[in-house]
Amino acid sequence: MSDVARTTEVAAADSKASVKPQTKARRGLWSASRPMIDRYSLLEVIGLYAGIALFLFFVLAPFIEGFLVSLKPLAQLFSTPYSFIPENGSFTAYFTMWQSVPALGMHIFNSFFISTVVTLIVVAIVVPAAYAFARFNFTGAGLLLAGFLAVNMFSGAVLLIPLFRLMRTLGLLNSYWAMIVPGAAFLIPSSVWLLRTYMMRIPRELDEAAWVDGASRLYTLRRVILPLAMPGIVVVAIMTFIGAYAQQFIFALTFNSKTEFMPLPVGLFAFFGKQEVIWNELMAASFVGILPVMIVIVFLQRYLVAGLTAGAVKQ
Numbered sequence: 001m002s003d004v005a006r007t008t009e010v011a012a013a014d015s016k017a018s019v020k021p022q023t024k025a026r027r028g029l030w031s032a033s034r035p036m037i038d039r040y041s042l043l044e045v046i047g048l049y050a051g052i053a054l055f056l057f058f059v060l061a062p063f064i065e066g067f068l069v070s071l072k073p074l075a076q077l078f079s080t081p082y083s084f085i086p087e088n089g090s091f092t093a094y095f096t097m098w099q100s101v102p103a104l105g106m107h108i109f110n111s112f113f114i115s116t117v118v119t120l121i122v123v124a125i126v127v128p129a130a131y132a133f134a135r136f137n138f139t140g141a142g143l144l145l146a147g148f149l150a151v152n153m154f155s156g157a158v159l160l161i162p163l164f165r166l167m168r169t170l171g172l173l174n175s176y177w178a179m180i181v182p183g184a185a186f187l188i189p190s191s192v193w194l195l196r197t198y199m200m201r202i203p204r205e206l207d208e209a210a211w212v213d214g215a216s217r218l219y220t221l222r223r224v225i226l227p228l229a230m231p232g233i234v235v236v237a238i239m240t241f242i243g244a245y246a247q248q249f250i251f252a253l254t255f256n257s258k259t260e261f262m263p264l265p266v267g268l269f270a271f272f273g274k275q276e277v278i279w280n281e282l283m284a285a286s287f288v289g290i291l292p293v294m295i296v297i298v299f300l301q302r303y304l305v306a307g308l309t310a311g312a313v314k315q
Contacts, residue, residue: 070094070283077279094288097281100271103259104285107267111245112292114179114263118244119237121184122191126236127229129188130195131221135207145196148189156186156247160254167255178255179263183244191236198232199225238300245293264289 040048069077071089098104133141156163163182164173172178202225210220226233249265256262268289271282 066283067287070280070287072280074278074280091284093280093284097271097278097285097288100278100281101267101285103262104267104288106260107262107264108289108292110176110262111248111264111289114176114183114248115241115244117176117180118183118187119241121180122187122240123233123237125184125188126191126195127226127233128221129192130199131225133192133196134199134202135204145193148192151186151189156182156250160250163251164254173255174258174261175256176261178261179248179251182251182255183247186247187240187243191240194239195229195232195236198235199229202228234300238297241296242293 065084068084068086068089070093071091072086073088073092076083076087101107132138133145167173167178167181172181206224206228207220210224215223245264248263249269252261252263252266268282268285271278271285
């Protein structure tokens with residue numbers, strides 16, 4: 001065999017040997033880049049989706065049933081056997097509820113106004129407080145944080161009598177402030193913990209760089225920390241708004257006796273009559289009442305997700 005033929009055979013063998021590792025490497029890279037869901041077996045995928053469907057059922061079932069109740073005539077709600085799907089369903093309750101409780105619109109506005117003011121107060125107090133707890137090592141910091149947790153362990157009903165005496169001394173009874181002040185007081189501790197944890201993830205080197213340039217603490221907080229902590233602040237604001245919207249009933253009944261200051265939960269209580277409960281109108285009013293909260297969440301959803309997942313992946 002000539003030298004040219006031998007050289008050709010050796011080159012062909014080398015090319016075949018080099019193709020196999022590359023093919024294996026490409027296959028390994030392809031398997032590594034496959035979506036995580038494709039790495040499960042068929043039974044595992046079925047179990048995963050079945051668990052998600054079961055979870056969504058328990059979360060969404062009360063809302064779906066409440067909406068279906070709002071579409072049913074009142075007499076059909078007590079029929080036997082009970083039917084989940086409304087027969088001759090309509091949106092009549094969404095129109096008649098305004099006649100049953102004429103001040104319902106005012107109650108919705110009061111709840112939205114009280115929640116908005118509470119949110120602004122909480123954010124204004126929590127931002128500097130969380131920054132202080134995240135950056136300063138002062139005496140009693142751990143004790144104060146533990147005290148914040150202890151406050152959340154007490155129900156609002158336990159402190160109603162002391163709070164009533166305090167509101168009466170301050171002259172805040174029968175006003176919006178009778179619900180704004182205790183509402184903010186109960187929501188500040190948990191908000192401080194949440195935002196402090198977020199601010200602790202912001203590198204301290206940014207503060208030190210600002211100090212080297214001659215920036216004050218307040219300037220550093222306003223121009224350096226706040227832009228980076230904005231997703232966490234948005235999360236705190238949303239959680240505070242929802243919490244303030246939900247906790248107004250007991251404060252309103254205790255500290256208020258004027259209809260013009262009553263929030264939505266008290267307005268919903270008006271559908272409970274002496275002889276019967278107007279369930280379809282009650283459900284309709286509930287869905288209309290939570291509409292402002294849903295609008296706020298929809299518009300701020302991307303900030304909420306960004307704030308909740310911030311720091312989950314190490315950069």
